[in-house]
Amino acid sequence: xxxxxxxxxxxxxxxxxxxxxxxxxxxxxxxxxxxxxxxxxxxxxxxxxxxxxxxxxxxxxxxxxxxxxxxxxxxxxxxxxxxxxxxxxxxxxxxxxxxxxxxxxxxxxxxxxxxxxxxxxxxxxxxxxxxxxxxxxxxxxxxxxxxxxxxxxxxxxxxxxxxxxxxxxxxxxxxxxxxxxxxxxxxxxxxxxxxxxxxxxxxxxxxxxxxxxxxxxxxxxxxxxxxxxxxxxxxxxxxxxxxxxxxxxxxxxxxxxxxxxxxxxxxxxxxxxxxxxxxxxxxxxxxxxxxxxxxxxxxxxxxxxxxxxxxxxxxxxxxxxxxxxxxxxxxxxxxxxxxxx
Ligand code: PHE
Numbered sequence: 001x002x003x004x005x006x007x008x009x010x011x012x013x014x015x016x017x018x019x020x021x022x023x024x025x026x027x028x029x030x031x032x033x034x035x036x037x038x039x040x041x042x043x044x045x046x047x048x049x050x051x052x053x054x055x056x057x058x059x060x061x062x063x064x065x066x067x068x069x070x071x072x073x074x075x076x077x078x079x080x081x082x083x084x085x086x087x088x089x090x091x092x093x094x095x096x097x098x099x100x101x102x103x104x105x106x107x108x109x110x111x112x113x114x115x116x117x118x119x120x121x122x123x124x125x126x127x128x129x130x131x132x133x134x135x136x137x138x139x140x141x142x143x144x145x146x147x148x149x150x151x152x153x154x155x156x157x158x159x160x161x162x163x164x165x166x167x168x169x170x171x172x173x174x175x176x177x178x179x180x181x182x183x184x185x186x187x188x189x190x191x192x193x194x195x196x197x198x199x200x201x202x203x204x205x206x207x208x209x210x211x212x213x214x215x216x217x218x219x220x221x222x223x224x225x226x227x228x229x230x231x232x233x234x235x236x237x238x239x240x241x242x243x244x245x246x247x248x249x250x251x252x253x254x255x256x257x258x259x260x261x262x263x264x265x266x267x268x269x270x271x272x273x274x275x276x277x278x279x280x281x282x283x284x285x286x287x288x289x290x291x292x293x294x295x296x297x298x299x300x301x302x303x304x305x306x307x308x309x310x311x312x313x314x315x316x317x318x319x320x321x322x323x324x325x326x327x328x329x330x331x332x333x334x335x336x337x338x339x340x341x
Pocket of ligand 1: 170171172173215252255286287288309310311312
């Protein structure tokens with residue numbers, strides 16, 4: 001029996017050492033110490049032995065039980081630690097590997113130029129106003145001295161909404177009247193109104209949606225010289241110190257007199273090149289003295305005050321500033337284009 005216990009011990013400890021997982025260890029435990037386990041059987045059979053033998057054998061068998069329990073626990077912890085180590089090795093991250101570079105967003109060239117335009121006019125005492133993109137016929141045309149049937153409407157035929165009372169604004173000029181109505185009779189009025197406008201056009205230099213900045217100044221004694229100085233100052237700051245402007249007589253129903261304003265070509269400096277088609281000049285905006293009817297519609301007395309207004313195309317200014325030839329590039333949003341500014 002002594003002999004047997006030594007053999008049993010050897011066998012049991014071998015099984016414990018060979019177990020690789022907690023499940024296998026549990027199997028070993030059940031096989032030896034479970035209700036029908038081998039050691040449990042030995043302990044139970046002690047009852048049949050004669051008393052002196054039972055005592056010494058009982059001692060040894062219980063020692064073996066404790067030893068086995070201790071070994072099972074020790075091995076269980078060993079197996080668990082081993083699992084941990086394997087998991088760590090599997091999930092190891094090399095923190096010294098270079099990361100995946102994040103591509104940062106970029107402000108659109110039109111936005112950059114718009115911000116520059118706003119900064120220039122703010123520094124001259126203008127405030128920035130906004131108007132709705134879906135306008136009424138009234139503000140987009142009628143109050144700007146363009147009654148129904150006026151030929152100037154054909155030049156800006158647009159996108160009408162529902163019954164024709166609403167439309168996508170063709171110009172930022174309606175903000176002139178909206179702003180005056182919100183201010184009258186306060187003076188002075190000095191505002192610019194940037195925003196999107198819509199026209200039925202689509203080619204390399206026209207897009208059905210584009211951006212304008214409207215300008216309006218109303219005060220006592222405003223004259224054409226103020227208009228000219230303001231626009232010259234703007235052109236110089238926007239397109240470079242040496243830029244000059246020229247005014248050509250033109251027609252807008254809401255200004256009188258009206259002018260189209262050109263700046264010296266920023267590509268050739270005025271000598272004449274392909275961009276300016278050999279003229280040395282590039283058109284940048286339309287302007288004029290606010291028509292008395294428009295002042296009146298805005299709530300001001302044209303006998304007492306006068307004003308000037310202008311409207312410039314943001315795409316045009318941006319194309320001139322950066323020498324961009326195709327306006328459609330602005331709206332294709334190719335990062336190779338946008339990222340250059
Ligand atoms: N609204 C005109 C256009 O879109 C530009 C303009 C604005 C002209 C203000 C004169 C005064 O063509």
